[in-house]
Amino acid sequence: MSDSAAGLDDLRDLYQEVVMDRGRHPRHGARPARFDVSARGDNPMCGDRVEVFVAFDPQGAIETVGFEARGCAISIASADLMADTVTGRAPADARALFAAFREMVKTGHCPACDRAGDAAALERLQPLAGVHEYPSRVKCATLAWHALDAALDQAAEGKGVTR
Amino acid sequence: MSDSAAGLDDLRDLYQEVVMDRGRHPRHGARPARFDVSARGDNPMCGDRVEVFVAFDPQGAIETVGFEARGCAISIASADLMADTVTGRAPADARALFAAFREMVKTGHCPACDRAGDAAALERLQPLAGVHEYPSRVKCATLAWHALDAALDQAAEGKGVTR
Amino acid sequence: MNAETGRPTPDLDLDRIRADFPILAQEVRGKKLVFLDSAASAQKPRAVIDAMVTAMETQYANVHRGLHWMSERTTEAYEATRDKIAVLMNAASREEIVFTHNSTEALNLVAHSYGRGVLRPGQAVVISDMEHHSNIVPWQMLRDAHGIELRVAPITDAGELDMAAFEALFADGRVGLVAITHMSNVLGTLTPAERIVAIAHAHGAKVLFDGSQAIVHRAIDVQALGCDFYAWTGHKLYGPTGIGVLWARRELLEEMPPFLGGGDMISSVTYAKTSWAAVPHKFEAGTPAILEGIGLGAAIDYVQAIGYPAIAAHEAALVEHALARLSAVPGLTIFGRAQQRGGVVSFAMAGAHAHDVATLLDRQGIAVRAGHHCAEPLMRRLGVDSTARASFGLYTTRDEIDALAAGLEKVRSFFA
Amino acid sequence: MNAETGRPTPDLDLDRIRADFPILAQEVRGKKLVFLDSAASAQKPRAVIDAMVTAMETQYANVHRGLHWMSERTTEAYEATRDKIAVLMNAASREEIVFTHNSTEALNLVAHSYGRGVLRPGQAVVISDMEHHSNIVPWQMLRDAHGIELRVAPITDAGELDMAAFEALFADGRVGLVAITHMSNVLGTLTPAERIVAIAHAHGAKVLFDGSQAIVHRAIDVQALGCDFYAWTGHKLYGPTGIGVLWARRELLEEMPPFLGGGDMISSVTYAKTSWAAVPHKFEAGTPAILEGIGLGAAIDYVQAIGYPAIAAHEAALVEHALARLSAVPGLTIFGRAQQRGGVVSFAMAGAHAHDVATLLDRQGIAVRAGHHCAEPLMRRLGVDSTARASFGLYTTRDEIDALAAGLEKVRSFFA
């Protein structure tokens, strides 16, 4: 990417390096060979679509997350960063992180973040905080999280793939 | 009517003496014993209603006009003055007078009046010229004329009461 | 003191309020305007005018689907009004607020979507004898298209709902919906909403209030009323024309099929099958009345800043004063003497047609309405063709009512 | 010179025109606003803003039934717009002009009143593959409620109506109505209106044009087109939101049952039977969008003062320039290459999602739309989920198109 020469600095507040990178080359952007539950998120207004696959470890914590997505850089980067940050967490922790993340992308800051004790994880999600300046893009950033939430619901109800 | 003492002069531009008088005591406000055609006019927005009865002389001119009306002072006064002025006229003349009168109550003046050669008749209708300042009342002033028009249509089509 | 409640009247600063409405400084036919036609449509405060102008001058674009700054700001401002309405009516959620064109469209929406979608042929809809045409004709159309029976609850000579007769209409258990005014636009009568709801619900019927007039005069708490639908119109609540509101319980909105089809009310479209957007958007087809929604938000802010207790007390005092003054005009008949009433007074003058009365008042700068007020069946019930009607807003003064009384005296001596 | 007609281009004084639109002087995200989203909704000239403000400040009241000065003046101003529209569209009479909420309501009105009232089950309605949802969903609802068949005329790869395939749809004589866009909001294609009408009429079918986009760019003469219905929306023609227009031949309006029931659309009401007002009022229930009608009148005056020949020539030149500039951006695909087209250009950038493109342009102050543009079936036909779309108004400049091209180059190098 040729940068300041073309005067692209302005565009960096939302599309930070990591967003661009993860948007193009997601690390978790595939359907895993093994998973327990999966759920889909749709943004009918733009056609963005993501399917999230979750596998749990024997203690019930999230072991791996993968996804298949069709969408914009922000929704894919957000899905990928989500997969990074929820891995290893108990479902309840993952949901608390979603709540904090949602507040961050809606408002640009997150008073609950300290309470959530997730400072480190939110630090990694921080590149998406700029979304709050673009309210119409908040749905892009939260799409994968909504799908994760639905997948965790399924697990809680005992549904899911039988292995 | 106690007048200028109560500061009623302002009200006189529309409700001239003759309008008040004819509105209360119309001279032609009855169904005649004999008539050739009749037609109704309705103003659904206010419930005003008039039925106009027309008798023709052997030459086909309007011999007498009577009406039954329920309505405001302006519609009744207008019906009565109409009956005055169309009596003795050929139907085509009556219609020409209607056209001139309609223009007068819509605009306050009547360039066609001289052409119509009806100066004297329009002079008698002049008390209603003030209606043009109150566009919502134009329909009141023309209601009976519309009914007359419809009655003349019937006569032209050979319909009407057989005697 | 407020005569009705015995509590001290919260004072309205009428001078300041009147200064907020530019039009009130106008002259008409060379006289100071005395505007007593607010029930037909209210005047607009500067705050409403400014909100619309600011939107058009600084942040306008189409809403909802725009990804750019102007569209995002416009969407925020427009959708903020939905929140304000939810607060105003104490709705359980903002999703229960549907924007319509006016009250009439809101009532038609219910008649169409709930009427055809949920009511079954053979069921009955109850209206009253003092409805506006907008709450009669949609049910007649439903009757004729869908086999619904239309029942009319009578009113007493005082102009109140006849509650015994009302309750009797439910005896056969076939009533599915009561669609009734919350305040008559002719008589001023406020109907006993809680009792209506209690009776209807006891018989398994839903209740729709036509609140077009009531919400101008009284705080509306739909959860306290317990009703199922509530319709009103922005232009009577000091807002712009072109926007109205339907509140409905969420589960009813979910159950109802959509009304109009088009943009914004879909979730996805294929030729074979289209799926609907979530409520309330399912009922909002096409580009909404964006500027009008923004203007209505400013109107609600304005009303809320003054507060319904002060507005209701002010109007109750005006009505009391008007009834006293107009009763003293010889030959004047006043229609309706309900215990609970808002700022509307209808009357007739012996020997003078209502249209002539209205025109002669207009000549003096006094604006009242005359006619059937879109309530022909009520006119028949009252035994008249038309009435003259004076109606009050939060900016109306006692002096204006005195001017009306004096104006009527003039008309009377003119016709005497 | 105008490339299309070879005649000298009537010059628009763009500086003066832009000064008429206060919003165009705004900054967005610290950059000069470049507003290229007029097809979603156009900006409003000061004349429109002023007309609405003047109405609210000096002569506002409800219309039609008022006997006082304010109501008479408001009625005159509002109804004057009906005359202006009749002139604008060359309607045979003002009675053929029905005011609606927006295009969507106008199209629903025809689907409801003509669809259910005149079309018979088993007849077919023809739409095209490039319709806005507002001209798809009402016909699907009609199909499902009333047993109408829905037929879709295909388009060519250039984005034009496939006329042979279109004509073939009439072979079985069952088509009762063609409801088709006069200009695509995605491809910019202007459809061959006269040919469509000739084919449809030859087979006994009526024609409804969705002119929401076309009337912004071309003079519409409904008598010359020969069509039967024409729908459009005020907010795209530089007018306020909340008002739209349906033109229809008088005899069709007379034949159609009413749509919504309520005040203003009746002649008289009894519980047993209600009779309808004369056209167009039969289709206008409730308090109309009065202020919006007045604002729309000012918008029409504004457009007429500039004149369609100048507007069409200006926009044709802009489109030509835009196609040239955008074609030069590597990796950009432009959708639609119709011969006849208005000021709308849709595109996609290789390797970048349309939403990201729109946001990155917005960051530079450039407003474009991205998404399915309420035309999902067309997206499927084009083989995409969404496109980005730049659209032009009479105030759009070549510089703004250059800014778009430069902005896209930046986005490309950002994604490269």
Ligand SMILES: Cc1ncc(COP(=O)(O)O)c(C=O)c1O
């Ligand atoms: C071609 C077309 N048809 C219909 C519509 C619907 O117009 P409105 O949303 O004003 O009803 C639009 C614009 O949104 C359009 O571009």
Ligand SMILES: Cc1ncc(COP(=O)(O)O)c(C=O)c1O
């Ligand atoms: C009681 C009542 N219902 C319904 C309406 C209709 O309101 P709108 O004309 O805004 O649809 C009105 C006012 O006109 C009214 O007073």
